[in-house]
Amino acid sequence: xxxxxxxxxxxxxxxxxxxxxxxxxxxxxxxxxxxxxxxxxxxxxxxxxxxxxxxxxxxxxxxxxxxxxxxxxxxxxxxxxxxxxxxxxxxxxxxxxx
Numbered sequence: 001x002x003x004x005x006x007x008x009x010x011x012x013x014x015x016x017x018x019x020x021x022x023x024x025x026x027x028x029x030x031x032x033x034x035x036x037x038x039x040x041x042x043x044x045x046x047x048x049x050x051x052x053x054x055x056x057x058x059x060x061x062x063x064x065x066x067x068x069x070x071x072x073x074x075x076x077x078x079x080x081x082x083x084x085x086x087x088x089x090x091x092x093x094x095x096x097x098x
Contacts, residue, residue, distance in 0.1 A: 020089050029077050033070035040074045042081040 027042035037050040055063060 003056070016089055020085050024082060024085060027081055029074065029081065031070065031074040031077055033073050034066055036070040038068055038070050038074040040078045042082050042085065044075055046071075046074070046077040 021043070024042040025045070028047070029040050029042060031038045031040070034051040035055055037048075038046065039048040040046050051063070051067070055066065058066075
């Protein structure tokens with residue numbers, strides 16, 4: 001009987017993980033960093049990217065640094081949302097990698 005209970009719990013967790021995955025994909029995060037606009041979902045999938053015209057007048061090195069910083073900021077926001085959702089799902093359980 002214990003094995004059946006574990007299998008049932010695993011199936012329920014799998015369903016919750018699938019729901020969380022859908023929720024993360026649907027959660028859109030807009031980030032702006034020094035005029036650079038990036039849109040990601042909470043799964044850290046990049047959806048759009050925009051650079052203002054005046055930034056293109058800057059040096060290549062400066063533009064590259066700003067773009068990298070903008071992507072890092074967007075990625076951190078997405079990771080924070082993902083961590084909060086995982087926390088809701090797992091509660092007090094300690095699951096490696098989440």
